[in-house]
Amino acid sequence: MEGLHHDTIVDGEEGDPPTKEQVAPVAEDKIDEARDEDFSNKPINRDLTPDERVNLYEQMVRIRRFEERSLRAYQQGHIGGFLHLYIGQEAVAVGSVSALAEDDHVITAYRDHGHALAVGMNMDECMAELYGKKTGCSKGKGGSMHFFAPDKNFWGGHGIVGGQTPLGLGIAYALKFNKKTGACLCFMGDGATNQGPFYESLNLASLWNLPVIYVIENNGYSMGTAEARHSAGEPLARRGTAFDVAWSVSHGHDVYEVRHTINEALERAHKESRPSVLEIITYRYRGHSVADPDQTYRSKEEIEEYKNRKDPINLFKDKLISEGHLNVETAIEIDQRAKEEAAGSADFAQASPLPEPEELMDDIYWETDNPADKTSEGTMFFETP
Amino acid sequence: MAIITYRDALNQALSEEIERDDQVVLMGEEVAQFKGSYKVSEGMLEKFGSDRIIDTPISEAAFSGLAVGAAMMGMRPVVEFMFWSFCYVAFDQIFNNAANVRYMSGGLINVPIVFRGPANGGTNVGATHSHTPENFAANTPGVKVICPATPADAKGMLKSAIRDNDPVCVMENTILYNLQGEVPEDDEFLVPLGKANVIREGTDLSIIAHGKSVHTSLQVAQTLEEAHKVSAEVVDLRSIRPLDTETILASVRKTNRVLLVEENKPFCGVDAQIAFLIQDQAFDYLDAPIKRVSAIDAPQAYSKALENVQIPNHDRVLRKAMELI
Structure with a gap:
């Protein structure tokens, strides 16, 4: 595990300078100490019903089985382009989304399958999108990196690293403008913390008291570049102090801990309309995308150790x-069900029709899709099928 | 009809739409307390308050992206760039996010946003502040691009842009801000996007222009008539995307000679597309090759002596017109 993450658990108070302890090098004993803390007794977890707990487990299993099935489809040549798998990080999306209230919203980057399933998108529409089919959630026009479900408060799925950070700010801005008690969870990777718009966004979030929560899913690698080689001044979330934004670092392998961490930030957003930066330490088992050889920058042993x-x-x-x-039999049933659902989604995608060439021209402009609302004149398109 | 400036016409459009729709806000650098770098939003902070007229830090990427996110949620933000040249630090937010979200979501989301500000040279501010990115913007399906040249169009087209359900880039011109003209006071006065205006009728030559070049072209048309007995028609494109191909082609079929004038740089400029369109669809009507005057193909110069030559001026346009007749 050495060099993989910083493993301290720290809580940053708004405006507080980091303590020596907070910036101290990784200490293995800190992991164990932190892992010993039982987050199941935190209020947000204590009140969960047995069914709700099992459901958290089932959601994580569904994401994993869906992605494993999509990997197979990719290897069989059914899926093109990039496939950025979330395997290993499931507790972050499931724990986070499970803590949200009605007016809370989610936006994320290109590793978006886990968040999409967690907010309630179904496997069929997601798998069909990966297959580039008409029945996909974006009609085959978005692909792996661009899943959307605004009816589920899920605003994508964004391909450019860090490009979603101002969008998340805008979602929070719209919530506040319209006097909603809600927040926007804006997921990003550790690599995105080195993009400029993130800092412009942190400044505005704090200056304008916007209820945005930046969740840095730190899986240790910005594509193939380890955190120690891409970032100065760890932990990453501490960068929030420059803007008086509350921050913390926590573990992403314990779904209870994730729920607790997110809930604290949600309360800050809902009650004080203040932003947060939450760095959640996690790990991905697969390459940056599945085309990534994954052997140039980390060892198999490192991956196995985390898995174990x-x-x-x-x-x-x-x-x-x-x-x-939960008992073992039920766990096996849940796993079997998830596998069958994932296999069914691949069958659905396979059987679905491909989009027609004419559909290239749909969904570009509102008024060409909705002729009744047309107000413009003139030529909109200069080459059509 | 009142005679007001281009600047006040923009102010009227913004004010009327802010009053009409509670989801419309104006944000940008210096738009509120400072009243706008070019005083376009004068009096609006006092009238509408700081929730609707919003000063931002100098963070184009963040406030442009913020506005895109808010527009995805159903608001109708108007983002002012102090200069369109500054959009380059927000390129990803405009041309990846605002432009593509509708398509990539299979039509589930739309982004009703306006990006506006001046996009022109001619003010001695050098290469970094003198860009005319209407060609860049119009190269992106998903956005619309307009270049109003008169006070009436500034008002009517900005109002249409704010009511549009998709991103619209409104490219204004600092030199035109003081231009006066008749502007309807009607708060339902709307000029549709995608409709060109034959601003001067003629029979011998079509001069097709947009933005401030329209005014240069009008002066040249006047000279042509007075000094050379040539009747030039001037077509103001007004809108780049959508483009009023019918009006362009009708004028070409009538005069059979075409001069294209723009402040855009020539390579892959807007007029390259117009020239293609004309040869493709009105080839048999042409009695002469299509001619073109654009900005001189160098980074924008600071010195007035150089910039006055660089931007299409009366003499350069007249000289090219004379080659056609």
Whole structure:
């Protein structure tokens, strides 16, 4: 694990300068100390019903089985382009989304399958999108990096690293402007913390008291560049102090811990209309995308060690079994169900029609899609099928 | 009909639309307390308050992207760039996010946003502040681009842009801000996007222009008539995308000779597309090759002596017109 992450758990108070401890080098004993803390007793977790707990587990399993099935489809040549898998990070999306209220919104980057399923998009529309089919969530025009479900408060799916950080700010701005008690969870990777618009956004978020929560899913690598080679001044979330934005670093392999972390930031957003930067330490098992050879910048042993010690699904399964909310048979059933659902989604995608060439011209302008609302004149397109 | 400046026409358009729709806001650098770098938003902070007229830090990427996010949620933000040249630091937000979100979401989302500000040279501010990116913007399906040249169009087209359900880039001109003209006071006065204006009728030559070049072309048409007995028609494109191809082609079919004038740089400039259109669809009507006057193909010069030559001026346009007749 050495050099993989910083492993301290720290809480930054708004405006507080970092303590020596907060910037101290990684200490293995800090991981264990932190892992020993039981987040199941935090209020947001304590009040969960048994069904809700099992559902958290099931959502994580569904994401993993969906992505494993999509990987197979990619290897079979059914999926083109990039496929950025979320495997290993499932507890972050599931834990975060499960803590949200009605007027809370989500936006994320290109590694978006987990968030999409967590907000309630179905596997069929997601898999069909990966296959480039007409039945996909974006009619085959978005692809892996661009899933959207505004009816579920999910605003994508954005391909340019850090490009979604001002959009998340704008969603929070619109919520505040329209006097909604809501927040925008804006997910991003550790690599995105080195893009300029993120800092412009942090400044505005704090200056204008906007309820945006930047969730840095730190999986240790900005594509193939390890954190130690891409970022100065760790931990990354501490950069929030420059703008008086509250920040923390926490673990992403414990879904209870994720829920607690997100809930604290949601309360700050809902009650004080203040932003947060939450760095959540996690790990991806697959390459940056599946075309990534994945052997140039980390070892197989490193991946195996994380899987063995911190796999979020196994850890939560064990936890639920020890809590008495789950037994092995039910866990197997859940897994089987998820596999069948994922296989069904691949069958659905395979059987779905491809989009017609004419559909290239749909969904570009509102008024060409809705002739009744047309107010412009003239030629809109200069080459058509 | 009142005679007001281009600047006041923009102010009227913004004010009327802010009053009409509670989701319309104006944001940008110096738009509120400072009343706008070019005083376009004078009096608006006092009238509408700081929730609707919003000063931003110098962070084009963040406030442009913020406005895109808010527009995805149904607001109708108007983003002012102090100069369109400054959009280059927000390129990703405009041309990846605002332009593509509708398409990439399969039509689930639309982005009703206006980006506006001056896009012109001729003011001795050098290469970084003198860009005319209407060709860049119009190269992007998903956005619309307009270049109003008169006070009436400034008002009527900006109002249409704010009511449009997709991103519209409104490219104004600092030199035109003091231009006076008749402007309807009617708060439902709307000029549709995509409709060119034959601003002067003629029979011998079509001069097709947009933005401030329209006014240069009008002066040249006057000279042509007075000094050379040539009747030039001047077509003001007004809108780049959508483009009024019918009006362009009708004028060409009538005069059979075409001069294209723009402040855009020549390579892949707007008029390259117009020239293609004309040869493709009105080739048999042409009695002479299509001629073109654009900005001289160098980074924008600071010195007035150089810039006056660089931007299409009366003499350069007249000289080229004379080659055609």
